[in-house]
Amino acid sequence: MSLMLEVKNLYKNYGSVEILKDINVAIEQGDFLVLVGPSGCGKSTLLNCIAGLEQITAGDVVIGGQNMTDVSPKDRDIAMVFQSYALYPTMSVAKNITFGMKVRGVDADTQQKKLNEVAKQLQMEPLLNRKPGQLSGGQRQRVAMGRALVRDPKLFLFDEPLSNLDAKLRVEMRTEIKRLHLDLGATMVYVTHDQIEAMTLATKIVVLKDGIIQQIGSPAEIYNNPKNLFVADFMGSPAMNLIPATAVSKPTGTEIKISRANGDPLVLMDKTKLDLPENVIVGLRPEDIAEAGYRAGKGVQTATCMVDIVEPAGADTYVMTHLGGNEVTARLHAETQAKPGQPLDFAFDLGKVSYFDPETGSRLN
Amino acid sequence: MTDFSINPTGRKQGRFGQIALRWSLYLILCLFALYYLMPLFVMLTTSLKSLEEIRTGSLLSLPRNITFEAWSTAWSKACTGIQCEGLRPYFWNSILLSIPAVAISTLIGALNGYVIAQWKFKGSNLIFSLMLFGCFIPFQVVLLPMARVLGILDLAGTIPGLIFVHVVYGIGFTTLFFRNYYVTIPQELVKAAKVDGAGFVRIFWSIFLPLSLPIVVVTVIWQFTQIWNDFLFGVSFSQAGTQPVTVALNNIVNSTTGVKEYNVDMAAAIIAAMPTLLVYVVAGKYFIRGLTAGSVKG
Numbered sequence A: 001m002s003l004m005l006e007v008k009n010l011y012k013n014y015g016s017v018e019i020l021k022d023i024n025v026a027i028e029q030g031d032f033l034v035l036v037g038p039s040g041c042g043k044s045t046l047l048n049c050i051a052g053l054e055q056i057t058a059g060d061v062v063i064g065g066q067n068m069t070d071v072s073p074k075d076r077d078i079a080m081v082f083q084s085y086a087l088y089p090t091m092s093v094a095k096n097i098t099f100g101m102k103v104r105g106v107d108a109d110t111q112q113k114k115l116n117e118v119a120k121q122l123q124m125e126p127l128l129n130r131k132p133g134q135l136s137g138g139q140r141q142r143v144a145m146g147r148a149l150v151r152d153p154k155l156f157l158f159d160e161p162l163s164n165l166d167a168k169l170r171v172e173m174r175t176e177i178k179r180l181h182l183d184l185g186a187t188m189v190y191v192t193h194d195q196i197e198a199m200t201l202a203t204k205i206v207v208l209k210d211g212i213i214q215q216i217g218s219p220a221e222i223y224n225n226p227k228n229l230f231v232a233d234f235m236g237s238p239a240m241n242l243i244p245a246t247a248v249s250k251p252t253g254t255e256i257k258i259s260r261a262n263g264d265p266l267v268l269m270d271k272t273k274l275d276l277p278e279n280v281i282v283g284l285r286p287e288d289i290a291e292a293g294y295r296a297g298k299g300v301q302t303a304t305c306m307v308d309i310v311e312p313a314g315a316d317t318y319v320m321t322h323l324g325g326n327e328v329t330a331r332l333h334a335e336t337q338a339k340p341g342q343p344l345d346f347a348f349d350l351g352k353v354s355y356f357d358p359e360t361g362s363r364l365n
Numbered sequence B: 001m002t003d004f005s006i007n008p009t010g011r012k013q014g015r016f017g018q019i020a021l022r023w024s025l026y027l028i029l030c031l032f033a034l035y036y037l038m039p040l041f042v043m044l045t046t047s048l049k050s051l052e053e054i055r056t057g058s059l060l061s062l063p064r065n066i067t068f069e070a071w072s073t074a075w076s077k078a079c080t081g082i083q084c085e086g087l088r089p090y091f092w093n094s095i096l097l098s099i100p101a102v103a104i105s106t107l108i109g110a111l112n113g114y115v116i117a118q119w120k121f122k123g124s125n126l127i128f129s130l131m132l133f134g135c136f137i138p139f140q141v142v143l144l145p146m147a148r149v150l151g152i153l154d155l156a157g158t159i160p161g162l163i164f165v166h167v168v169y170g171i172g173f174t175t176l177f178f179r180n181y182y183v184t185i186p187q188e189l190v191k192a193a194k195v196d197g198a199g200f201v202r203i204f205w206s207i208f209l210p211l212s213l214p215i216v217v218v219t220v221i222w223q224f225t226q227i228w229n230d231f232l233f234g235v236s237f238s239q240a241g242t243q244p245v246t247v248a249l250n251n252i253v254n255s256t257t258g259v260k261e262y263n264v265d266m267a268a269a270i271i272a273a274m275p276t277l278l279v280y281v282v283a284g285k286y287f288i289r290g291l292t293a294g295s296v297k298g
Ligand SMILES: Nc1ncnc2c1ncn2[C@@H]1O[C@H](COP(=O)(O)OP(=O)(O)O)[C@@H](O)[C@H]1O
Pocket: A014, A019, A037, A038, A039, A040, A041, A042, A043, A044, A045, A046
């Protein structure tokens, strides 16, 4: 497999403000890279730098083995879909899609052929003569996709293409983009602030915060082994429970003590080999806290806690309790008998637990 | 209507008050309209009267015998000094002058606005501010330097020279209009076109110009009115033979010897004002629309 995109030591300043700091990413042919992070962290800027729409301050952008740092966007062999779709308002859908080919001097027959292919692929044949103003949000999104697809480029770039759609359409289009990626085997870079989109689409995720890469990895790596508190908190919904605790080394393992407002502290025993400082933050996903008796495994321990809130969500029921001064969410089976204000036996599964340093926020295990 | 259930008559009073307000508004508007229409009425009626009737009748009375004598005199026989060819040659001068001046200043304004709004570069905001500043320079200040420049360019006293003056003076306004219109167009449109392979000119031509009808109408009306109605530049930078219609009108009104021919003066004034009136009637609808046009929904 060959590297399709390499970003090396990229810096981007606006005036004296550093927006992107030392970005290094590489992806292979066929990868689906998702840049995810909160609003304003520099995702669009990075994508624009890759596209050549923004001049970079330092570093290199290599596409398909060719250093494109000083090459203009039109010669980078990329296609881009924008958040606002950026359809040309005075042109019909067909003209929007063929504009790029027309500019590049592709002959009319080829233009027509490609237009027909894409229109069929995206099921928008009836729309071809309409103006963008006469289309719904979802249809515009489709046209924007079509404009990128006719190009057959080395690299597809998407800047939050679904964020202007309503929830239902967003999920549909998400699936459609995933299918397109599989069908075309194309290489894609996709920006979103929605971590669910990131998890469902990506083969590789880059988590950004304040212009600094926090972690790069597969969705599973990011989800199961977040490198720091920011990634742990940002990825996953409901968010990972982050509970302050004290760790004491014992001959049989490490004893994790979590204080509780009323009553004894909760004591869990982690039998894996660890070397933890005294104060830690324990990271447990909601699905790693179940009702006692519904979870078995090496790391599973049970304890009784008071239930605060019960939120049935159909397939699961979320139950809130208080540990270490924080609200903690557990993901229980739908038929649970948990009642607010009553005690319940919980099973804590330490099989996938994360430990973080409360000072630096970085992962300890 | 929070008091609806508590005091139903209060609502009625409110309704009555609203209607009264509305009618007094109409009344005031009608008075204003009358006030503004009165001079036009006097001009029109006077221009259709004979001199005899003007002397004997009242200013506001309708003409007893409608005659177009004054109009034809004003158009082709009235004296503007020693020549007596009426407004016709000067009217033609004004057309020759204002059409290219409007076209050129609008096109340059469109290009400037496009660059300042969508292709920002270091110092582009400063340049825009300086251009805005140009809008506020009074005409009188530029007269002498401009005369000098026209002399150097060998354009003094010519119609191209006047075109040049109006273009230079108009660029500030036309740039402002187009810039303010183009900043409402999302930058992503330019980005998308760049990725599609289009360059500076192509993007302007294929994407921005087709979007620009409303603001082109606004600019053309504005510029045409300014240039057609201009007197100061016309009187300063023209010679016999290249004078615009406004200057000729002034000469007709001021150069009558003996009896003042009010009917001819009025007819000449209406003829001179006709093109701007026409432009407003034809394109006024777009003018309002263009001034209030918001962002372009993609
Ligand atoms: N042209 C610009 N000039 C100055 N600052 C900018 C410019 N564009 C973006 N920024 C700043 O860069 C940061 C990152 O912006 P952006 O990449 O759009 O964030 P994201 O897409 O992750 O929401 C923001 O703080 C924004 O204010």
